[in-house]
Amino acid sequence: MSARIPIAVRDRVSDRAKETLDTIANFVEDECIPADAVFEAQVGVGDARWQSHPQILEDLKAKAKSLGLWNLFLPKGHYKESPGFTNLEYGLMAEWLGKSRVASEAVNCAAPDTGNMEVLAKYGNEAQKAEWLKPLMDGEIRSAFLMTEPQVASSDAKNIEMKIEKDGDHYILNGQKWWSSGAGDQRCKIYIVMGKSDPNNKDPYKQQSVILVPAGTKGITIHRMLSVYGYDDAPHGHGHITFHNVRVPASNLVLGEGRGFEIIQGRLGPGRIHHAMRTIGASERALEWMLMRINDPRKTTFGKQLREHGVILEWVAKSRIEIDAARLIVLNAAIKMDEEGPKAALTEIAQAKVLVPQMALIVIDRAVQSFGGAGVSQDTPLANMWAQIRTLRLADGPDEVHLQQMGRNENKRGLAVAAKIDGQRAKTEQLMKEHKVKKTELGSNIQRSNL
Incomplete structure (x- = not known):
């Protein structure tokens, strides 16, 4: 259905991608969104949530595979493992995935696995791909990405202190990480860790390396799972983890010593586009909830339905404009990445990274306001949606870092x-x-x- 694709980019989308987009839209609307509440119920309560693995998710994965909806994210022309879609085409699909909590994992396109798989596909050697990339792409295991640290301002990645020291044919890791998303899942088997292997290098961008650390390696302690405005995202989780003399084979180093910044920049660019398009989808769903609320004949104030109040219709109109404008910003970045590569699209990626979460928070907040007390409760997905998207103004670099860089570039x-x-x-x-x-x-x- 071409109506699902903005007319500005319609000619850039292949027929196969259009068909897949229709399939994924129907899958999300008909299968995933109804399953969200079942997933929450099957996760359960208490500490047992961290050992749970809801059956509904496995059912959705089987359905997704039967529909050909699996590993949609690696852009064509860059990876032999690619399903053959461009960043633009996958971006349109990711918008639909953002409308449901379970949809991204159901099609094996959930963060942080997508970014980690991209790291392994782009920078990993054949042995690393065989050991970790294949089971990740098969959906047999999950992964975590460990970069941020609690004791330093990680918005400047040069501050990272995790020690990676060579010891014969091994590396020894010491330090701590937090916001290690995915570390709570019992299926998480591999950590992708960034640390300092050469702290005395005169080039501060050559001090860091990235290494693969199997979860459960001796010396690793998971202290707690962090919450996001009270939500702990079980069983996924965001771990606070310490490493004490953790020994890892030297063969687990990715690409080579001092290549950490190169790897991380290669990972975060596409990931920001994925986050942005999923956030567009969440914004669309928030608008849908608001439309449902304001057209409910039982909800009247001062003798009128909510839709009859001018300010409410103004919220709807502004939300429509803001979502559509933000979508074009993201798709423009995706096109630039497809045509010139992520490095050439840094400004466009940063624009999307900054603009989209801010827009989404405004749209969701309007929806919350239209529901009154129900909007901040568990009776709608809006409160949880707002909490999750608020983190995106910090994740992959806070807004201020991107704005400063964009400002410097523009001021040239x-x-x-x-x-x-x-x-x-x-x-x-x-x-x-x-x-x-x-x-x-x-x-x-x-x-x-x-x-």
Whole structure:
């Protein structure tokens, strides 16, 4: 159904991708969204939640595989493991996945596994791929990504202190990590860990390395699972983990010593696009809930249905505009990645990373407000949705870091722009003299620049 695709990019989407998009849209709407509440119930309560593995998810995985909806994310032209879709095409699919809690995992496209699989596919050697990439792509195991640390400001990744020290044919790891998403899952078998292997290197971007650490290796302690505004995301979890003399074979190093920043940048670029498009989907679902609420004939205030209040319709209109505008920002970044690669699309990726979560929080908050007290309760998905998306303003780099970088890049045009405007003003003054026009008739916009 081409109506699912913005007209601006429709010609860039293959027929096969259009068919898959329709299939995944129907799968999410008809199978995954109804299963969300069943998943929550099967996770259960108490400590047992961390050992649970809801059967409903396995049922959905089997259905997804039968529909050909599996490992949709690796972009074509870059990976031999790719399903053959572009970043743009998968981005459109990820929007639908964002409408359901279970949908991404049901099609084996859930974070952090997607980013970790991309690391292994792009940078891993054949042995590492055989041991870890294959079972991840088969959905047999899950993984965690360990980068952030509690004792330093991890928004500047150069601050990372985890020690990775060579000892013969092994590396020894010491330090701590937190927000280790996925570490709570009993099926998590591999950690992708970033640490410092050469802290004295004069190039601060060559001090870090990435290494594969099997979960359960001696010396690893999981202290707790962190909550997000009170939600702990069991059984997935966000672990606070310490490493004490953890010995890992040297063959587990990814790409080579000092290549950590290169690997992480390669991982986070595509991941930000995936997060952004899933967030678009969550925003669409929040708008749907708001539309349901304001059209409920039982919900009247001051003698009117909610939809009859002008401010409510203004919320709906603004939400529609904001979601559609944000979607185009994300798809533009995806196109740039497809055509020129993630490194060339850093500005476009950053734009999407900053704009989309901010937009989504506003849209979700309007939906919450339309529900009143029910909006902040467990009776709608809105409160949990807001909490999860709020983390995206911090995940993969806080907004401020991306804004600072974008500002610096944009400001590189500053002197050239000032010179251009100065030249235009000088020409205006010359034309005014030739045509005998007084400055006061045009106001002050022809004053010469002092830049």
